Amino acid sequence: MSNLLELEVKKIVETPPEEVERVKNWINSEEYKEKNFARQALVINPAHACQPLGAQLAAHGFEGTLPFVHGSQGCASYYRSTLNRHFREPAPAVSDAMSEDSAVFGGQNNLHEGLENAVALYKPKMIAVFTSCMPEVIGDDLTAFIKNARQKGHIPKDLPVPYANTPSFNGTHIHGYDSMLLSILQNLTEGKQIEGRCTGKLNLIPGCDFNTGDYREYRRILKAFGVPYTILADIGDTFDSPCDGSYQMYAGGTKLEDAADSINGKATIAIGPYATPKSFGWVKDNYSGRHVSLSMPIGIEKTDALIMKIAELFGKEVPASLKNERGRAVDAMTDSHQYMHGKKFALYGDPDYLTGYVSFLLELGARPHHILCSRGSKKLEKELQALLDGSMYGKDCTIYMNKDLWHLRSLVMTDPVDGIIGDTHGKFAARDAKVPLFRFGFPVFDRVNKHRYPIIGYQGVVNMVTEICNKFIDIKDETCEDRFFEMMR
Amino acid sequence: MSDKIRKIEGITKESTQAMIDDALAAYPDKAKKKRAPHLAPNDAASGCASVKSNKKTVPGVMSARGCAYAGAKGVVWGPIRDMVHVSHGPVGCGWYSWGTRRNLMTGINGVTQFGMQFTSDFQEKDIVYGGDKKLKVLLEEAKGLFPLAKGISVLSECPVGLIGDDINSVAKQSSKDLDIPIIPCNCEGFRGVSQSLGHHISNDTIRDYIIGTREFAEPESPYDIALIGDYNIGGDVWSAKPLLEEIGLNVKAVWTGDGELEKIAATHKVKLNLIHCYRSMNYMCKVMEEKYGIPWHEFNFFGPTKIKESLRAIGALFDQTIQDKVEAVIAKYDPIMQAIIDEYKPRLDGKKVMLLVGGLRPRHTIGAYEDLGMDCVGSGYEFAHNDDYDRTAPEMPDATVVYDDPSEYEFEKFAHTLKPDLIGSGIKEKYVFQKLGIPFRQMHSWDYSGPYHGYNGFETFARDVDMAINSPTWKLVKAPF
Numbered sequence: 001m002s003n004l005l006e007l008e009v010k011k012i013v014e015t016p017p018e019e020v021e022r023v024k025n026w027i028n029s030e031e032y033k034e035k036n037f038a039r040q041a042l043v044i045n046p047a048h049a050c051q052p053l054g055a056q057l058a059a060h061g062f063e064g065t066l067p068f069v070h071g072s073q074g075c076a077s078y079y080r081s082t083l084n085r086h087f088r089e090p091a092p093a094v095s096d097a098m099s100e101d102s103a104v105f106g107g108q109n110n111l112h113e114g115l116e117n118a119v120a121l122y123k124p125k126m127i128a129v130f131t132s133c134m135p136e137v138i139g140d141d142l143t144a145f146i147k148n149a150r151q152k153g154h155i156p157k158d159l160p161v162p163y164a165n166t167p168s169f170n171g172t173h174i175h176g177y178d179s180m181l182l183s184i185l186q187n188l189t190e191g192k193q194i195e196g197r198c199t200g201k202l203n204l205i206p207g208c209d210f211n212t213g214d215y216r217e218y219r220r221i222l223k224a225f226g227v228p229y230t231i232l233a234d235i236g237d238t239f240d241s242p243c244d245g246s247y248q249m250y251a252g253g254t255k256l257e258d259a260a261d262s263i264n265g266k267a268t269i270a271i272g273p274y275a276t277p278k279s280f281g282w283v284k285d286n287y288s289g290r291h292v293s294l295s296m297p298i299g300i301e302k303t304d305a306l307i308m309k310i311a312e313l314f315g316k317e318v319p320a321s322l323k324n325e326r327g328r329a330v331d332a333m334t335d336s337h338q339y340m341h342g343k344k345f346a347l348y349g350d351p352d353y354l355t356g357y358v359s360f361l362l363e364l365g366a367r368p369h370h371i372l373c374s375r376g377s378k379k380l381e382k383e384l385q386a387l388l389d390g391s392m393y394g395k396d397c398t399i400y401m402n403k404d405l406w407h408l409r410s411l412v413m414t415d416p417v418d419g420i421i422g423d424t425h426g427k428f429a430a431r432d433a434k435v436p437l438f439r440f441g442f443p444v445f446d447r448v449n450k451h452r453y454p455i456i457g458y459q460g461v462v463n464m465v466t467e468i469c470n471k472f473i474d475i476k477d478e479t480c481e482d483r484f485f486e487m488m489r
Numbered sequence: 490m491s492d493k494i495r496k497i498e499g500i501t502k503e504s505t506q507a508m509i510d511d512a513l514a515a516y517p518d519k520a521k522k523k524r525a526p527h528l529a530p531n532d533a534a535s536g537c538a539s540v541k542s543n544k545k546t547v548p549g550v551m552s553a554r555g556c557a558y559a560g561a562k563g564v565v566w567g568p569i570r571d572m573v574h575v576s577h578g579p580v581g582c583g584w585y586s587w588g589t590r591r592n593l594m595t596g597i598n599g600v601t602q603f604g605m606q607f608t609s610d611f612q613e614k615d616i617v618y619g620g621d622k623k624l625k626v627l628l629e630e631a632k633g634l635f636p637l638a639k640g641i642s643v644l645s646e647c648p649v650g651l652i653g654d655d656i657n658s659v660a661k662q663s664s665k666d667l668d669i670p671i672i673p674c675n676c677e678g679f680r681g682v683s684q685s686l687g688h689h690i691s692n693d694t695i696r697d698y699i700i701g702t703r704e705f706a707e708p709e710s711p712y713d714i715a716l717i718g719d720y721n722i723g724g725d726v727w728s729a730k731p732l733l734e735e736i737g738l739n740v741k742a743v744w745t746g747d748g749e750l751e752k753i754a755a756t757h758k759v760k761l762n763l764i765h766c767y768r769s770m771n772y773m774c775k776v777m778e779e780k781y782g783i784p785w786h787e788f789n790f791f792g793p794t795k796i797k798e799s800l801r802a803i804g805a806l807f808d809q810t811i812q813d814k815v816e817a818v819i820a821k822y823d824p825i826m827q828a829i830i831d832e833y834k835p836r837l838d839g840k841k842v843m844l845l846v847g848g849l850r851p852r853h854t855i856g857a858y859e860d861l862g863m864d865c866v867g868s869g870y871e872f873a874h875n876d877d878y879d880r881t882a883p884e885m886p887d888a889t890v891v892y893d894d895p896s897e898y899e900f901e902k903f904a905h906t907l908k909p910d911l912i913g914s915g916i917k918e919k920y921v922f923q924k925l926g927i928p929f930r931q932m933h934s935w936d937y938s939g940p941y942h943g944y945n946g947f948e949t950f951a952r953d954v955d956m957a958i959n960s961p962t963w964k965l966v967k968a969p970f
Contacts, residue, residue, distance in 0.1 A: 011703070043629040099682065113549065117520045243926070280809075406605070
């Protein structure tokens, strides 16, 4: 019962300091980079999570909705704590705690018991069921299980229970988001399409966006236009609820009746073509009105595209307040372009954030230098390359698809940049490269209140420019020689 | 163990039972029947567990529990700093547990220390065709890219066990080929009822693959000990280890916070195992006792009262030299601790705390709160066993509520009735209670603070508890309009 590896028993030997020094330098070298990029199987520091996390986010975007993990209980704890850490907010969700016997008998009993208990304790208006690995591997049939649950009375007859298969061994959190959103929309809109009815509203699908400030910004823009809207799905209040002495388990989310009626909308804009292709495809085939897919509105041009599209779809002039806002954002850029012009950046993150970052940087004369997506596609690569090709500041930039943050480390150590844009997980690479990490994506575990500051729209431009430029100025103040330390910057 | 039975004004067995019954009223019958034995008033005099534990979580109730993988990766194996820990399976599990436990490490990241995320990132084809071949390749890659790693652990996620991969034979063959210990750990998340089985499985893998395979280079001494069950959360080991050294002991290995694989492998040569987290590592203490005749001893380094008791009890296991040093250390720190208590106790005296943590702190930290004048009015664990609850009974005031694997519903109900001044629990609970205006500290991660162990830790602990309870921000929660 011991030494099953049949290891030779040896005295402990400390690694000699010169060997440590050698390896420490080696991992920063071109030679190491080549070896690192030759990896076929090992993934180190990936910049993506698994599908069910995104599914949970989508579920939180609807009123009174309890996310329900069909799978092992540990999965639910991981998703919840990840959302807790990013938003510093509650993230209530349950699991049906499948265990070894479920591997043999399937998870139906767990699901039924779990649904019944969840309804009794947490009184949801909707339960959004999604799967983690175990039921996917053993082949649980959710359609039959949920039908049976209703027949046997484990759930009330009229309680919507959309469900999505979100295996973790396929895609990333954004794909889980898409599948859950699609299932919720299909469920809620079933039989709700009314010939000739038009709500007059815009359906806005914001995509798998973890920034509550962005949701508020979309609402503000639409209010400025006077365009009535339904956001599918709106986590803006769910993960930014007031501290007032009460706990609202379901603090926000789109009203279920509004979501149901969204099928009769005047128009639908899906933000982020990479986040919700399945949902948008289905909406195009089934929803009334016009349907448009737009990039995430990060930077002036991409925001302009959104603003003009809203104006066009609803036959409205762009309101003066937004025109002024655009002017102020451009003012912020012209006033501070000198602190970013020519600066080189490494970028990583989800596809829709990446197209936005690149567009934004090029507008400022900054240089995207390494772009890395740990789950990207040819389509994304082509879109990013087209953006780069459209600007002289996009030259010399390389795109790396399906690479991880250990690859990124090799890149920034051998071909340095001035800054990195990404999430908290890049902080080790940034520290080793001695450059700032600008945290704009998801997750941000190590800074406070970031999710409250929009990065979309004209206000997002102001926020990003301010954060990036001031950091570069801080660095100059902190590191310059005394004789160059001066009052003005 | 405290010798006197404490009572809290207004809390009786009847009042606690009524509160429990009220919480259970909302459950469907089957769930109520399952949950009822896990909730009870403490019977301090009996010194025995008053609740059932280590049972399957009731589906759908919102438990705080994690899984066996979490216990293996997050708790036992993950903190060993000089190893590559591979999360074998899909990308998520490793990603969620990447850097989120705060088991700090010395060394150079990617060179001598590997606090990173390594995963085989299973795709559909790996599920269909199996992941053993991929595992073999990635082990070679890990060895090639991280030549100073002393070993590799392979931590299985759910699919690995379900598709019938044989990681054990891959590990064995690759160990030989690469000349590095590769430890396969079948800790799939669906196994068992909580993190706890992951601890046990990991202990078993240390037993089966590691212990006895290295020897210390230095000559033995009668004061050689190992520090077991300290995971260096927020730097706890860096506070506890120097204290043990100050009383004259040689800390030869730490399990596993900031731990080193080869020192862990040589632990069969120490004279005594000192265990802090009993729940997660009692298994190997018992193995080393049976196999190598090494005695083990539980201690508590939270708060000056327990530290003092523990140091004296440890000293009693050694000769006069150590005992003299223990007294000298106590004499040195007593006035420092008194000054801390003098500063904070006036602001904390009589305040009530509720706890829900993992497998140790719901009992071990009670003394530290009491040092500050506070009372524990409810305590419970995510994944404790009966022997933990036995050890808890004498530490808690009589008739206060004990809860095992409580649902969020129950926990919120109890807090509503007991109106604690502070709740110490985890990230999933934190923001619920803060919205309610109840001060909260994360007691798994020390809320990004720490260390809390040892004399140094108490100063930080006292400051944090005071800051949580007396922050002026709480006064702003209710709007004046």
